[in-house]
Amino acid sequence: xxxxxxxxxxxxxxxxKTSIVKEILARHPEFEFSVSGTTRTKRxxxxxxxxxxxLSKKEFERLIQKDELAEHxxxxxxxxxxxxxxIDRAVSSNKTMVxxxxxxxxxxxxxxxxxxxxxxxxxxxxxAVLEQRLRNRKTEDEETFRKRMERVALELEMGQQxxxxxxxxxxxxxxxxxDEIIKKQIQS
Ligand code: 5GP
Numbered sequence: 292x293x294x295x296x297x298x299x300x301x302x303x304x305x306x307x308k309t310s311i312v313k314e315i316l317a318r319h320p321e322f323e324f325s326v327s328g329t330t331r332t333k334r335x336x337x338x339x340x341x342x343x344x345x346l347s348k349k350e351f352e353r354l355i356q357k358d359e360l361a362e363h364x365x366x367x368x369x370x371x372x373x374x375x376x377x378i379d380r381a382v383s384s385n386k387t388m389v390x391x392x393x394x395x396x397x398x399x400x401x402x403x404x405x406x407x408x409x410x411x412x413x414x415x416x417x418x419a420v421l422e423q424r425l426r427n428r429k430t431e432d433e434e435t436f437r438k439r440m441e442r443v444a445l446e447l448e449m450g451q452q453x454x455x456x457x458x459x460x461x462x463x464x465x466x467x468x469x470d471e472i473i474k475k476q477i478q479s
Contacts, residue, residue, distance in 0.1 A: 295381045297404055298322075298473055299390040299397040302413035303446040304439040305425030307459040311413060312391045314466045315473065325377040325390045328354060331369040334430055344374075362392075362399035367438045373400065382407070387477060394449040409476045411469055412453035416460045418443060 300315075302308040316324055328344045330351050339345050346354075351370045354360050363372030373392060381388035390400065394412070401408045415421035425431065425439060450456070455472050459465040 294385045295407065296387045296473075296476055297325075297378065297381065297390060297400060297408040298387060298476070299392060299400055299408060299410045300413060300469065301392060301394045301397040301410070301446075301450065301453065302459070303394075303415065303421060303443045303450075305421050305428060306413045306415050307424070307462055307465065308391055308413045310462060311459070311466050311469055312389055315389060315469060318470060319387070319473075321387070323377075323381055323386050323388045325373060325381070325388050325392075327371055327373055327377075327390075327392065328360070328363075329369060329371045331367075331371070346370075361403060362396050364393055364395050366393055367435060367442075371396070378404070387473070394446045394453075398449065398452060409455070409473070410453040411455045411457060411472060412450035413465065413469075414447070414450065414456055414458045416458055 300308050300312050316322055326340065326344060328346050328351055330346055330348050333339065333345050337343065348370070351372065354372065355363060359375055360372040361375045361378055363370060371393065373390065373396060378388065392400070397410050401410055421443065422440060425436060431439065457465050457468045
């Protein structure tokens with residue numbers, strides 16, 4: 292049986308999960324990151340094939356047709372999906388793989404992989420803080436910002452089904468907490 296763990300980190304948009312995932316990967320070079328496919332436009336600091344596989348809508352729909360995605364969601368008008376081959380890569384080599392996916396995607400991964408998947412939900416200290424963080428990030432135009440905030444309530448509710456909850460008030464502390472959870476899960 293594979294000893295790999297699929298560590299899913301989800302949070303509402305602006306919840307700080309990307310910072311947390313990046314730091315966890317820096318602390319554990321032996322972990323793999325599941326590079327998702329997306330049709331969203333690349334941000335200036337992102338690298339194709341590292342942060343995401345940036346795909347056209349047509350390319351993404353081909354992946355759906357060919358059943359190459361473990362799960363996919365339409366989020367804020369763009370497709371995002373986890374590639375089966377990324378997961379297979381981790382499972383076949385007994386590696387721990389880290390996922391930065393939305394809440395629904397996390398629950399789908401749990402359904403498919405059961406106890407191999409560990410779901411960690413990052414909660415904002417409050418909705419007001421979350422809104423401010425998302426504004427400070429300045430990666431969104433007003434329309435996208437509104438769409439992201441509308442989805443927050445749903446995400447917070449669905450996040451209750453996750454295995455672990457970490458409040459991201461102080462980022463450094465949240466990272467340590469996530470790290471502890473992962474270490475314990477890997478040993479179990
Ligand atoms: P962003 O556009 O900010 O990079 O990501 C938007 C949302 O899509 C985030 O909540 C992110 O975790 C989620 N996401 C990224 N990749 C995937 C994926 O493969 N599947 C799902 N379901 N969500 C994803």
